[in-house]
Amino acid sequence: MILYTRATTDTDLQQILALQKQNLAAGLSAEQIAAQGFVTVSHSFEDLKKMNDIEAHVIAKEDDRVVGYLLAMTVHSRFDIPILMPMFEMFEQVEFEHKKIAAYRYMVVGQVCVAGGYRGRGILDAMYSAYRNYFKDKYEFAITEIAIRNQRSINAHKRVGFESIHQYHAPDGEAWSIVVWKWNS
Template structure:
C-alpha cells in the first residue's frame, strides 16, 4: 500500500537520498537514461534537510520505504544550491500571463524520482495529485526545469498538466525546458 506524506524524519530524508543516488546518470546505462529518465542534482544530507526545513518534500512510501519523491523548493532556497541559481534568476525574465514568474508565489519542484519497481503504475500522477493537495492552496503554481535530453520526464510532466513556458541552453550546452503547472487557472 503506497502512502503519500511529507518528509518528517531523518529516515525519510535518507530514503530520498538513496533513491536519488540510484538514479543519477553516472549510475545508469545510456539505455536506462533514455528510457527511464534520470535526476541531475546530487544533494548532501545537509542540503536536503535545509530545503526540507523551508518546505517539506513530498514522499511516496511503501511501508517504511521511500519509493518516490517530489522535492519542494521555495524562493527562500534560491542560493542554497549553486547549480540552481540560474534557474531562479531566469524567473526574473520569464513572463507568464503578463507577469514575471518571480512576481508570483510559486513552488519549485526541485526534483522528481520514482523507484525502478514503481514506474509505469500511475504513481507519478498520484504523487503530483498529493503534491497539489498539500500545496495548491498555498502557491499559485508548481514550476520546474527539465533537460531536453530527458524525454520521459518531459512527457510525463506534460501529461500531468505542466506547460512549457521557456527554454534556454546553459553554459554546458544543455537545453532546459521550464514547465509550469498552474494550480489557480487549470482547465
C-alpha cells in the same frame, strides 16, 4: 499499498538521497537514460533537510520504504544549491501570463523520482496530486526545469498538466525546458 505523505524524519530524507543516487544521470548508461529518465542534481543531506524544514517534501512509501519523492523548494532556497542559481535567475527574466515568474508565489519542484520497479503504476501522478493539495493555497503554481533529453520526464510532466513556457541552453550545452503547472485557474 503505497502511502503518499510528507517527509518528516531523517530516515525519510536519507532514503530520498539513496533513491536519488541510484538515478543520477552520471551513473546511468545512455540506454537507461533514454528508457527510464534520470535526475540531475545530487543534494547533500543538509540542503535536503533545510528545504524540507521550509516546506516538507512529498514522498511515496511502501512498508516504510521511500519508493518515490517530489522535492519541495521555495525561493528561500535560491542560494543554498549553487547549481540551481541559474534556474532562479531565469525566473527573473522569463514571463508567464504577462508577468515575470519571480513576481508570483510559486513552488519549485526541486526534483521528482520514482524507484525502478514502481514506475508506470501512477505513483508520479499521485505524488503530484498530493503536492498540489499541500501547496495550492499558498502558491499559484508549481514550476521546474527539465533537461530536454529527458523525454520520459517531459512526457510525464505534460500528462500531469505542466506546460512548457520557455526553453534555453545552459553554458554546459544542456537544453532545458521550464515548465509550469498552474493550480488555480
